[in-house]
Amino acid sequence: MNKKHDSGFPSRDAIVAFIRANPGNIGTREIAREFGLKNADRVALKQILRELADDGSVAKRGRKILEPAALPPTVMADITGRDTDGELLAAPTEWDTEQDGPAPKIRIHVPRRPQPGTAAGVGDRALLRVEKTGDSDGTPYRGRVIKVIDDARTRLLGIFRALPAGGGRLIPVDKKQAGRELNIAKDDTGGAEDGDLVSVDLVRTRGYGLASGKVKERLGSLATEKAVSLIAIHAHDIPQVFSPAAVREAEDAQPATLKGRDDWRDLPLVTIDPPDAKDHDDAVHAAPDLDPNNKGGFIVHVAIADVAFYVRPGSALDRDALTRGNSVYFPDRVVPMLPERISNDLCSLVPGEPRGALAVRMVIGNDGRKRSHSFHRVLMRSAAKLNYAQAQAAIDGRPDDTTGPLLEPILKPLYTAYALVKLARDERDPLDLDLPERKILLKADGTVDRVIVPDRLDAHKLIEEFMILANVAAAEMLEKKALPLIYRVHDEPSQEKVHNLAEFLKTLDLPFAKAGALRPALFNRVLGQVRGEDYEPLVNEVVLRSQAQAEYSAENYGHFGLNLRRYAHFTSPIRRYADLIVHRALIRSLGLGEGALPETETLETLGEVAAQISVTERRAMKAERETADRLIAHFLADRIGASFQGRISGVTRAGLFVKLSETGADGLIPIRTLGSEYFNYDETRHALIGTRSGAMHRLGDVVDVRLVEAAPVAGALRFELLSEGQSIPRGRKRDGSRASTSQSKARPGRSPNDKAGPSGKFGKGKSGKGKSGKGKSGKFKSGKAKSGTSKKGKSW
DSSP states (O other): OOOOOTTSSOOHHHHHHHHHHSTTOBOHHHHHHHTTOOGGGHHHHHHHHHHHHHTTSSEEETTEEEOOOOOOSEEEEEEEEEOTTSOEEEEESSOOHHHHOSOOOEEEEOOSSOOTTOOOOTTOEEEEEEEEOOOOSSOOEEEEEEEEEEOOOOOEEEEEEEOTTSOEEEEESSGGGTTOOEEEOGGGSTTOOTTEEEEEEEEEOOSSSOEEEEEEEEEEEOSSGGGHHHHHHHHTTOOOSOOHHHHHHHHHOOOOOSTTSEEETTSOOEEEEOTTOSOOOEEEEEEEOOOGGGTTOEEEEEEEEOGGGTSOTTSHHHHHHHHHOBOEEOSSOEEOSSOHIIIIIITSOOBTSEEEEEEEEEEEOTTSOEEEEEEEEEEEEBSEEEEHHHHHHHHTTOOOTTTTTTIIIIIHHHHHHHHHHHHHHHHHOOOOOOOOOOEEEEOTTSSEEEEEOOOOOHHHHHHHHHHHHHHHHHHHHHHHTTOOOOEEEBOOOOHHHHHHHHHHHHTTTOOOOOOSSOOHHHHHHHHHHTTTSTTHHHHHHHHHHTSOOOEEESSOOOBTTTTBSOOOOOSOTTTBHHHHHHHHHHHHHHTOOSSOOOTTOOHHHHHHHHHHHHHHHHHHHHHHHHHHHHHHHHHHGGGTTOEEEEEEEEEETTEEEEEETTTOOEEEEEGGGSOSSOEEEETTTTEEEETTTOEEEETTOEEEEEEEEEETTTTEEEEEEOSOOEEOOTTBOTTSSBOOOOSOEEOTTOOTTOOOOTTOOOSSSOTTOTTGGGGGTTSOOOSSOOTTTOTTSOOO
16 A cells, blocks of 8 residues: 655655554654655655644654654643734643654634733733644634633843942853853943842843843842742742731631531640641641541541631632742742631641631551541641641650650551551552652751751651541542532653563563553562662653643543542642642532532633642742752852762753752753763663763763862752763673664763753753652652642642
């Protein structure tokens, strides 16, 4: 059968269809064979594939060509321009080009009479409803504007540095702009003083010398590190001032009473949180089940602050909370989703004070499985406020004045119930990654004191498992009542990622035989095999990168990482809008009174909310990570020339990203500094390999580096490699087959992605984030609690 186009060459549609029909297994050779192309046609074929990759119709991974990652039905996008017909074009806001290739283009349908709030223009950010068109013209999606989120703006953020003669320089805060200063004329400073964070309009650019800018707005002084988080707040447009109407509503709110509630004030619930927690929105209690039909079982109570009682749908508080989506946690401050009158007062379950709560009572069998559950709107009174270390010390035989009286009646039953729940958890076998998270401790002046890895205690796991149980119960209840809700979902890894992981594990002689349905247990077996080995951190990182990204969705497709069929966030409505939606849905479905989910909330409208808060969650994670990078870069700025030990945390064609063991700081070793030979990027091995010496620098390798340069404002570090690369047999894999490396060769000064600034200071500017950053910015995480992102640890 002749599959060629009439011109003797396959059409773009035919090539794309063939790639889609064979995910993860197609290269130029296979396409040529499929369409009967001769060697003389290869140049034209490569040109077409290059065009398809450039317009986002396909994605390239080394020699493989595949369909790009698909967009969800609702997506946040930036409107980037117009096509030749004048129609608006957009690209998804959160898109990892290294992971998924070029961002797909979306052609926006603009009605003649747009609804209020949907009139978008070039430069705007908008929430879109999208559908696939199948067109091969480079715009595979068509969308309509649901809501314009941000108006168009052109600005550059940076720190103003005054010059003695007047005027000054702008030091950009974006890592990609590190080393590219902007000139500010004397008349264009807008009154900015040295050390101010400013917003600047670009006035003039030219091919030589410094570009010029004009100060548009002074955003605050950065005279001390206490203000470092301001950079991320403004760079990511995180709202930090509540509307006057929301503030008035918060101040006018009155404490909950017993009206319409069950009285749980005599139930000795306790809160267990980090020692520096300012709000306490969940409390727990456990006691043996006295039912003779459940011998050895327990009753577990989880009470969550009743935020829905105070934040009513459509109110000013509700509008502000949805815009924020979640609280954002920095080492020096918190940008809360709700005003402190709500989050730190009325909805904080402080000891001895009556507080409204939405609670779940769960019956646990002696096998650790949840047998039943019921939800209640209650008035409770916390018996004690504990921190993790304090609760653990009491169980380990070191009680203090607070925990001593609580040990027998409260803490021991909690830990016994947790031991039961852990049985079921271990049987369920969720993904068990070990990725320690560091926490930055600050001095009184806001500078870094030290960086620690908090111990992972049973107290953390106890709270974590009880919260997961409560979240599952909420999802099950709402499904039973057939009410729409926002799920927390996590898809299974794509076929391509699983294939790439298997190829990588072959280089370590580790089997990865997938048989039947994909389950977390498959990955856990691999993680168990490497426990205690030198390359354990490496395998944990690569397994993490093989996973999909957790998100919010009105459509349920399960939670792969937790190995749960249905899961919804219920336990932190103070700091996550998704939980507030779930609370409202429970109130409506069970007839629990005021603050219920409106009848107008449908699957479609909740889908739009889910897309918006998924974006704000990723925004918060990125802002938190960038602030940590800047603080540590400040901390290390006076140690230029010092040597450190670290581990290679990312490998790209730009060079090596290294994470320091002592502080967790990330930095780049540009590929041009590795030596005098060419280096090939081997995607399968996650390595750079010298073409002459065969020296290999691989993800996870322990290395010694020297700090060459630091840009504290951008949070960027540059290192010099001191360690020798590993030696591997030339042209051979460890299994004896021929080694296959990406054909993107690089040599000093000629890395394809080494986009150095005018001074050649920094590379691509992602300082340690490369591919390694994925797990820190949006994927689900298992491991130690991260400062800020989730006070309960895992970002599930």
